Amino acid sequence: MIIVIIGAQWGDEGKGKVVDLLADRFDIVARYQGGHNAGHSVYVGERAFVLRLLPSGIIHADSVCVLGNGMVIDPKAFFEEVDQMTAQGVSITPERLKVSSRAHLIMPYHRALDHTSEERLGNEKIGTTLRGIGPAYEDKAGRRGVRVADALVPEVLKLRVERNLEEANRIIVLYGQPPLRADEILNEISPLVERLRPFVCETSHFLAEAKKRSKKILLEGAQATLLDVDHGTYPYVTSSNPTSGGAAVGAGIPPHHISGVLGIVRTYATRVGEGPFPTEMLDAEEATANLIRQRGNEYGSVTKRPRRCGWFDAVATRYAAELNGFDSVALTKLDVLDALDEIKVCVGYEIDGERVETFPAVSQDLLKIKPIYETLPGWKSETLGATKIEDLPIKAREYVEFLSASIGVEIGLISTGPERDQTIILPDSVMENWFKA
Ligand code: GDP
Ligand code: IMO
Ligand code: MG
Secondary structure (H helix, E strand, O other), rough: EEEEEEEOOOOOOOOHHHHHHHHHOOOEEEEOOOOOOOOOOEEEEEEEEEEOOOOOHHHHOOOEEEEOOEEEEEEEHHHHHHHHHOOOOOOOOOOOEEOOOEEEEEHHHHHHHHHHHHHHHHHHHHOOOOOOOOHHHHHHHHHOOHHHHOOOOOHHHHHHHHHHHHHHHHHHOOOOOOOOHHHHHHHHHHHHHHHHHEEEEEEHHHHHHHOOOOOEEEEEEEOOOOHHHOOOOOOOOOOOOOHHHHHHHHHOOOHHHEEEEEEEEEEEEEEEOOOOOOEEOOHHHHHHHHHHHHHHOOOOOOOOOOOOOEEEEEEHHHHHHHHHHOOOEEEEHHHHHHHHHEEEEEEEEEEEEEEEEOOOOOOOHHHEEEEEEEEEEEEOOOOOOOOOOHHOOHHHHHHHHHHHHHOOOOOEEEEOOOEOOEEEEEEEEHHHHHHHH
């Protein structure tokens, strides 16, 4: 069984919590795209973990974790995280952590280029995490990237770094920054690459063998559908494909081996960084945004940036369901809405006076969207920690049913708090079958 977990909105839907919840029912947890731009928070009792590069399954001693070929890996960030996890009592060994030899490395010049690229864009900047993600994927697509396997051969690493740096420095200097030095980069990277060597693996073969032995595999998406470089709110996107098609490429598995796709959907939406966000709570709704930000702790796990908050967008989420082929949805953060008198849901878009039912491709159109809302009553009572659907107030159940109908997918799990046990699994759902399996 191979299940893919995907963010349906603009990220931070609670993928980490759900992966952690499912991980002990799976043998392997793999990431397939992105890098340390991700921040997946997991709470286990008193312990708090923030996973950036490592799959959230790493917290479970029996899980084997994979960093797939579709990822971009900053070796420094990788070992910082490994050391942090080790300090938190998580055992990390090459037996249980496998890094694809085909994944690309993020180099110091990628970080510098992420800064210059944002500076060049000025008012139109993307608001990236400045981790070098975009420039590393640019080099990958430009066929000059440094893959893990290449870096393991010192002459190849040296050649690639020297050649790439020549070009990168032209841009870096143009923006008034001091040029980077190849020898310094090599001195920094080479020992890290050596430390990485025992973790390196032909991960797609490893996954194929595991599949043959009927091992259960969970693929953990980072970022989310509307940040997908092909399908998201381009150009305000990340540079990878978090959507389910990307999972096959980025993990190196045949698409027809994927048995199911689980969408992670929040009861409202947030966005970090710039870019169109049709249902954003602005002006008169700022107080509601602040309330949600405070109740939902909506600050970046990694960058600590306050997240922009908005109402649930059924048009965008239906688009995500269709693109990814969600078989079931995990709906997170129901408890955050407990305090609201009324809850709005965007059920359609109006652009230039015309009603639009599909998610627009034109960037300018995305900025012109006027959301058409339906207003539902709030339930004004506590759902935090509820574990049974019967324990939810009727209005909360109606809200959940409304969302499910508006995106056309079953809701198989409702999350009522950050902890593992603050969760409702809906009986007779597709999700329940995966959970029981
Ligand atoms: P991810 O990037 O999709 O893994 O999400 P993040 O971890 O960046 O952000 C989600 C935040 O919401 C984390 O701090 C989670 O602990 C928290 N969270 C997840 N589910 C729930 C929930 O149902 N209720 C509340 N209150 N918090 C939740
Ligand atoms: P998780 O996995 C939310 C956003 C950035 C920026 C855009 C491009 O925790 O959901 P990048 O550094 O990737 O080039 O930035 O994407 N972004 C995220 N937003 N959650 C994330 O990850 C994100 N990863 C990137 O804020 O707008
Ligand atoms: Mg996050």
